Structures are given as C-alpha cells and as structure tokens.
Amino acid sequence: MNEQPTTEVHMAFPTTDIVHQLAACAAETRYEDLPPEAAEAAKKSILDTLGVILAASGTEPAVRGVIDLVMESGGRPESSVLAFGGKAPAMAASFANGAMAHCLDYDDQTPWGQHCSSSIVPAVFAVAERQGGVRGADLIAAVAAGQDLFARLRRNVGWRKDWNLSTVLGVFAATAAAGRVLGLPGERLADALGIASMQSSGVMEVVAGTGSDLRAMYAGFSARGAVTAALLAQKGITGVPDVFEGGHGVFRTYFDGVYDREAILAGLGTDYQGGGTLYKPWPAVGTAHSHIHAAIGLMADHGLASDDIDEVRVHVGDYHDLMCRPLDARRAPSTLVDAKFSLPFLVAVAATRGTVRVADFLPDALRNPEVLNMARKVVPIADESLDWKMELPPGRVELRLRDGRHVTRTGTEVPGSTEAPMTWGDIIRKFEDCASAAASAPSPEQVRMAVRLVRDLDTSDDATEVVRALSAAPG
Numbered sequence: 001m002n003e004q005p006t007t008e009v010h011m012a013f014p015t016t017d018i019v020h021q022l023a024a025c026a027a028e029t030r031y032e033d034l035p036p037e038a039a040e041a042a043k044k045s046i047l048d049t050l051g052v053i054l055a056a057s058g059t060e061p062a063v064r065g066v067i068d069l070v071m072e073s074g075g076r077p078e079s080s081v082l083a084f085g086g087k088a089p090a091m092a093a094s095f096a097n098g099a100m101a102h103c104l105d106y107d108d109q110t111p112w113g114q115h116c117s118s119s120i121v122p123a124v125f126a127v128a129e130r131q132g133g134v135r136g137a138d139l140i141a142a143v144a145a146g147q148d149l150f151a152r153l154r155r156n157v158g159w160r161k162d163w164n165l166s167t168v169l170g171v172f173a174a175t176a177a178a179g180r181v182l183g184l185p186g187e188r189l190a191d192a193l194g195i196a197s198m199q200s201s202g203v204m205e206v207v208a209g210t211g212s213d214l215r216a217m218y219a220g221f222s223a224r225g226a227v228t229a230a231l232l233a234q235k236g237i238t239g240v241p242d243v244f245e246g247g248h249g250v251f252r253t254y255f256d257g258v259y260d261r262e263a264i265l266a267g268l269g270t271d272y273q274g275g276g277t278l279y280k281p282w283p284a285v286g287t288a289h290s291h292i293h294a295a296i297g298l299m300a301d302h303g304l305a306s307d308d309i310d311e312v313r314v315h316v317g318d319y320h321d322l323m324c325r326p327l328d329a330r331r332a333p334s335t336l337v338d339a340k341f342s343l344p345f346l347v348a349v350a351a352t353r354g355t356v357r358v359a360d361f362l363p364d365a366l367r368n369p370e371v372l373n374m375a376r377k378v379v380p381i382a383d384e385s386l387d388w389k390m391e392l393p394p395g396r397v398e399l400r401l402r403d404g405r406h407v408t409r410t411g412t413e414v415p416g417s418t419e420a421p422m423t424w425g426d427i428i429r430k431f432e433d434c435a436s437a438a439a440s441a442p443s444p445e446q447v448r449m450a451v452r453l454v455r456d457l458d459t460s461d462d463a464t465e466v467v468r469a470l471s472a473a474p475g
Helices: 018-028 036-059 063-073 090-101 117-131 136-155 170-181 186-199 214-234 250-255 261-265 286-301 318-322 327-331 343-353 369-375 424-436 444-455 465-471
Strands: 309-316 378-382 396-401 406-410
Touching: 018 136, 018 170, 018 186, 018 261, 036 090, 036 117, 036 136, 036 424, 036 444, 036 465, 063 090, 063 214, 090 117, 090 214, 117 136, 117 170, 117 214, 136 170, 136 261, 170 186, 170 214, 186 214, 286 318, 286 343, 286 396, 286 406, 309 318, 309 343, 318 378, 327 343, 327 369, 343 369, 343 378, 424 444, 444 465
Parallel strands: 309 378
Antiparallel strands: 309 396, 396 406
C-alpha cells in the first residue's frame, strides 16, 4: 500500500507555482496525444455520469428543490438541465446537473477513492453548449485532462481525512476541463484555477454526518464553481499566481504544506492518470463495496437465507467505522442519502437481496422489514489494519449462524475494482437501467443513440449532440 507523501513545504517556495505547469498541460491536451486507456476512460465517464444524472432525477426527492431554484431564477437559456427539460445559464445548468451527478453515490471514482467526474462532466457540457461548435475529440481531451489533474493531486497530498477531497480538489479538475473546452491558453487557465480556489471547500462532516441532503448534491457546487471560474478567466479576470504553493495557498491551508511536487509533475502531459478510473456496479458509497461483495459471496457460497443468520460482524477500519456511527441510525436510515452511507444497511441489503440496486433506496425499500431485521444483526468490529491510508483495504464480513458455524470472507476482486473492472458492456447496461429511472425517461431509441454518440464521440463535430438526444421528448 502506498503511504501518504511526506514532502514538507518550507518558506523557500518554488519560483513558479505548480499551477502554471498544470494549467499549461490541460490547455495543450489534445485527443490525438492521449493514451488509449485515458481516452476510453473519459468516454466511459461521460456515458456513466449522464446515466447517473438521469437516474437521480427520478429517484432522489431532494433534487427537486435544486431544479426549482434553477428554473425560477431564469436567465439566458444556454445549457440543458437533463431529465427535466429546458435550458438555463451555463453556471446554473452545471449546478443542477452536478447536484444530480453524485446524488445516488453511483458516479465513478479513482482507485484511491473520491469522485471527480460528477464535477467535470456537468461543467464541460454546460460550457460546451454555451460556447457552441465544440468537437467531440476536444470534449474527451478536456475530461481526460481534468481526471488527470485530480488523480495527480489526490495521490500526492498529505490527506488528513477532514476535507472532502471530491470537492476541495474536484473544483480544480472541473475548472481545468471547462477551461480546455473554452480553449483558454495556459496563462488564462492558470487564472481560472486561481479563481477556482474561491470555490474549493467541503468538510467531511458533510459526508459522515446524518440527516442532510448536502452529501447527495455536493458535486453541484464544484461544477458550478468550475464553470464560474473558467468563464471569469475568459472575461479577463486574473487569478492567484501562487494558488497551490504560496505561503497561504491550497497545499499549506488544506494539507499542512505536505505534498510531493515531483510526483505531481512526473509524466505530466504523457501519463494521463484518469485511465485508471473505476465505475460502480452498485449505487452506494465505494468504501462499502468490499463488504457488500463479501456479504453477497458468503450468502451465495453457503446457500444461506436471512433466517440462518444470528449475527453479522463487519470488520472495519477508521473510515469504514464512519459508516457505522451512530449505530442505531445507521441500521435504520431515514433518507436515501444516509442509506447509501450506512454500512449496516448496505450489508443487510446485499445479504437479503443478493445485490444492491437503485430500487433498494426508494422510500418503501428503506422500510423493508427483512432488510431492517438483518441490519439490526450487523455489529462493527474495529480493526486498525483496515484504516485508510492511500488505498482503502478491503473489508471483511463474518457471519455467525444459528447452527453454531462461523463463515468469513474478505471482499477482494470486487466488481468495478482495479482487479475486476467494468467493461463497456457493463457500463452500457448500467446506463440503460439508469435512464429507465429518469424523471422523464428517454425512449429506447434515444438511449441507443446516446450510447452510440458517446462511443463515437471522437469523430463528432458537435459534442453536445448527445445532450440533445437525451433532452428531446421521448418518441
């Protein structure tokens, strides 16, 4: 397992802040120069994120408030609000679509955790529609550049786990991508990243706490912040020239000055690290997937039914434990958002259903007596060896059976992980399922067309054609 970087920044700062190298790389990224795996990951992330947005529109009640606010605020109709129809100013549309993109905790993630595509994809489509004439190849390049920047920062800062890196760093990734779509030169894109620091925020209580809708929609804030920053830079507003490495910059403020500059810049412009992006088979927080997989495997391998189980012991590290506290509330979550971050509830769903689906988080499903009874049997067992450092160790589940047997399984080779990645076929099936749950579901023909347009996006003269295909009235 890789440990956190230990490079300490002192008062002798580099002459040129790292923001300028990162901005120049993003501005100069061309589709033709991308490694095949990075280009494919960008396309997969586009289709995957659009699908999750559609599913959230029809299953998460909290998004209605966001959509109502965006629509009643008016403004120039520049960019599409997916699933609900109509257009709004680019900043507002990116907020609406971004809020839906993470709602179901079904969006993609890096191999080290955290999400960036739910900020990047809404931002790039919003500015592409506003700008007009954006080639598909350029949109792919923009997404790949944003994913690369996020991975470089995520892997090489001294994470303390008190900041929500998906938003703290995601706004910079989305800004780099939006700026690339707008064709900003390197110096202007550096300004945009400096401006984006005004929107870099998010404490982990938003993620770990219960009873709030914010955890569902936090990507909307970073997507909107990115679009705002890129458009302001396009208008000539200057940023902060030492935004990352300055004495009061991002690295000092958020990460105690601990980061690995050399590693952040290694292979910049050639090694696009978004190629390792992972896609979720289950709509739940990724840190629970190893326990979900272990529970499904134990029940299937031993032919068990719910009544066979006396106790479910989930072995947890520090971050797993966040999903178990307070235990009574986690065993019986009251909202869709809390259910998706509840390890007892998710393991109970997996054990009783043999899978985890979008439908398992609808209001009636949260009150399912069989699932709730199983959740009451879940007991967390602390294990420091499972603490999250760089990569989160796989969780372990132990079933204590009524006949006296104990069976245990560690959640390795989890579907959607680096060891068992989702294929294009898996992602297309997921997209089809997500689209069917939309507030205004696209027709089967629209779904097929959207898949084809994304698969062939590198040959398209208009990247926003896929948004129009999904936004048209079904039929």
